[in-house]
Amino acid sequence: MRAVRRPAATMEPMHTSRKITVERNRLRFAAAHMATFSGDCEPLHGHNYDVFIEIEGPLTEDAWVWDFGAVKRAARELTELLDHKFILQRSSPHLEIREEPDAWEVSYRGRTYRFPASDVLPLPIPNSTAECIAEWFAGRLLGALQQQGATHIRRLTVGIEEMPGQAGWYTLEM
Numbered sequence: 001m002r003a004v005r006r007p008a009a010t011m012e013p014m015h016t017s018r019k020i021t022v023e024r025n026r027l028r029f030a031a032a033h034m035a036t037f038s039g040d041c042e043p044l045h046g047h048n049y050d051v052f053i054e055i056e057g058p059l060t061e062d063a064w065v066w067d068f069g070a071v072k073r074a075a076r077e078l079t080e081l082l083d084h085k086f087i088l089q090r091s092s093p094h095l096e097i098r099e100e101p102d103a104w105e106v107s108y109r110g111r112t113y114r115f116p117a118s119d120v121l122p123l124p125i126p127n128s129t130a131e132c133i134a135e136w137f138a139g140r141l142l143g144a145l146q147q148q149g150a151t152h153i154r155r156l157t158v159g160i161e162e163m164p165g166q167a168g169w170y171t172l173e174m
Contacts, residue, residue: 019056020065027051027075029083033128036094041108052159057152066150074144085121087128130160130168138170
């Protein structure tokens with residue numbers, strides 16, 4: 001007797017997941033930076049960044065992955081930290097960085113910049129690329145969502161877009 005196979009359309013899925021996305025609208029920030037690449041340092045410049053967020057996981061008892069409003073509030077807290085700041089890559093192996101009580105001094109091969117402390121957001125990242133900013137953002141956002149009770153999230157992806165069509169992404173898999 002031959003085994004009867006069910007058509008693929010009726011087979012039970014082994015793993016299911018849902019996804020929500022939150023992007024742009026008020027998830028924007030304007031910031032300055034100067035990334036280092038291949039032994040060189042970009043001139044100081046800025047971008048109007050857009051943030052993209054994808055969250056995957058099973059539905060909660062309320063039949064959603066997570067509340068859009070709660071995600072946006074947590075993300076906006078982070079964009080407000082970044083907005084109108086100089087993003088300083090504190091873990092850079094290429095920059096000489098000196099913290100003073102009221103200022104940050106950043107040097108690279110004879111070029112020295114002095115920024116008022118209130119205009120700087122020092123981040124524990126090796127470079128101020130969109131990819132590194134996305135990694136920092138994803139880690140902070142996940143922590144905020146878990147504090148809200150979102151412990152069921154399976155995957156969190158954050159994209160930081162410097163300009164249309166040019167973004168760096170980072171994904172956390174739980």
